[in-house]
């Protein structure tokens with residue numbers, strides 16, 4: 001009896017151990033896929049040492065870290081809530097911009113900030129950062145681009161605000177979230 005009980009207990013432990021191992025392996029594969037997705041947003045020289053974040057928040061409202069980095073850049077994987085593959089890598093100033101946008105607060109942009117979006121991206125509007133559904137100036141591009149934020153005292157009023165223009169243009173012009181979009185690829189852009 002004691003033997004049977006020990007055997008059963010042993011089996012339970014083995015089965016439980018296998019389940020944990022399987023769940024962990026699944027998590028690892030999912031995390032690895034997110035890391036690869038995130039890294040595809042920027043040149044490898046930047047992505048390889050960047051912090052990799054997930055589209056989920058911790059108790060302080062910060063993105064959950066999937067992998068710690070060392071170079072001050074942070075990459076996010078494809079946002080599965082959008083229609084296209086759109087991972088992105090931001091420097092520290094651009095992360096300040098992103099957190100402010102999410103919180104609906106004014107970003108404190110004190111120096112130029114940069115972002116790589118080399119798989120393309122999507123925005124519900126080129127002019128309205130709070131748009132909750134595709135607006136008339138809904139913007140999507142499967143071709144790569146970069147984004148630049150500049151301190152608010154820099155005058156961007158001479159730049160185009162047309163998201164379908166071939167050159168640099170301003171997104172969210174005249175709002176605290178205005179930034180310059182810079183297409184950097186030759187692929188056809190969907191408008």
Ligand SMILES: [Cu+2]
Pocket residue numbers: 123147171179181
């Ligand atoms: Cu933009």
